[in-house]
Amino acid sequence: MGEQMKAISYIDNLLEWQQAFSFRIPIKIRFSETDMFGHVNNVSPFIYFEEARIEFMKMIGLFGDLDNPTGVPVVADLQCDYHKQMYFGESIDMYVKANHVGNTSFDLHYMAINEEKEICLTGRGRIVHIHPNDGKPLPMDKDMIHKLMATNK
Amino acid sequence: MGEQMKAISYIDNLLEWQQAFSFRIPIKIRFSETDMFGHVNNVSPFIYFEEARIEFMKMIGLFGDLDNPTGVPVVADLQCDYHKQMYFGESIDMYVKANHVGNTSFDLHYMAINEEKEICLTGRGRIVHIHPNDGKPLPMDKDMIHKLMATNK
Amino acid sequence: MGEQMKAISYIDNLLEWQQAFSFRIPIKIRFSETDMFGHVNNVSPFIYFEEARIEFMKMIGLFGDLDNPTGVPVVADLQCDYHKQMYFGESIDMYVKANHVGNTSFDLHYMAINEEKEICLTGRGRIVHIHPNDGKPLPMDKDMIHKLMATNK
């Protein structure tokens, strides 16, 4: 990877981008997440993004927070770049950090690293914080915004 | 199939059992439902059973019936016998019929037929009709019981 | 939609973009593709993209073409914008067209339309045509390139 890696719109400097992650969860690939081509199906990375996103949201207090039931995070878009094939039997680390944190929305960046420390996947997606009743964007409180920004060193 | 087919506890006479089905839905196998062994993953037949079960329940009036919100059907158990490998690109017909229809529960029987008219899957599972509040078995009305019995000729 | 729809990097003029599609396949949403939030899970659109992509590739001759075994299409990246929630019981039309067709790669654009003719999903992703042995980009023949360009009116 590195120099050979194609240009990706949401990554300016790969090394800096990579080093700014700290939050991660381990993912064990399931057999049912492979396909007849012999490797992990192209759909499955979005399962891994979701697992990591939810744990990240819990840490921030944006998932199932009973003290703050007014706002709900909604996935506005998602994208994934496939860098290396993944196989059944592998374990990966899914990293997440926040980017472009605004008052009512923010980006999440994703990176999957295999056991050989290679980047298998990178990705991003916008999260919008909405009011559950009218669906309109709802400002997040300052504490959450600070927590989000702290996930991107 | 036929004589070569192993004995299956829920089938007495295969030909009679097979001919008693009438309800069916078509299923197109999804690429993501295959696995690295090259064929349909062992989990996927239960997706097909579920699709067929829900359409069957809608026909009977047991799924999302606004006129009868008191009872809810719950899957108590499921089983599947794998007779022939299935592959991406195949379309199958999923058949369903009711069996052992009681006052508060019944069995569903399942059969998948491929384009060569071969039996790929057979299966069964108990459905219990419960009260949504206390979870206790709730008698179905006579009309539903008659409709259920009519699905098994 | 229309004016209210957020700006999307791969769409210049929504109406023109939408009208340039012609290839489509119907998708019936599966119950197992919903999640505990009550609607279609955020991962599932990528299943629908894959189903449409493979049928599109078959039409072009890029999927399982025994006469042209030298080249293999590989998904380099995928992205999806979520415009409207989708629910179990809905049927959608998945549209696909090619964009930015080069000698060894091209983009696919995706659009999902529900029964009320609303855009539920838009998306895109790069396909690279590679040699199966060395994994290097392989030029497509002129006929395929013409077929691809003809899918975007």
Next chain:
Amino acid sequence: MGEQMKAISYIDNLLEWQQAFSFRIPIKIRFSETDMFGHVNNVSPFIYFEEARIEFMKMIGLFGDLDNPTGVPVVADLQCDYHKQMYFGESIDMYVKANHVGNTSFDLHYMAINEEKEICLTGRGRIVHIHPNDGKPLPMDKDMIHKLMATNK
């Protein structure tokens, strides 16, 4: 559970049956494995059975054993009894043991235990050891048979 648990054909004495397991793997439920009813989808337990089955097979030497490429284990049937709803956020232990071990086939029994030590799922399924070329039943070597029997105390 216990006395209230319905009779299950493959369990004679629940307490003895339960205590005879020793092999287990942890499973973290994925968000995409829930459905619009709010809990784990009825299909997902078969994903968990598969994950546990493969790890069990690896331990026995029946999955991807390069020293013994002649035989392949095939799932002949599967069944699952649903005892307690499972929810996103839960972790379960999936237990597996062998039963009715013959020369060319054996049963696997499955049990899922939640964090409150409750039985959520029980199940079983026949595995047939076949020759990969002609698909005919192939005797397992004695060492494997002993290993299998040792998993059921």
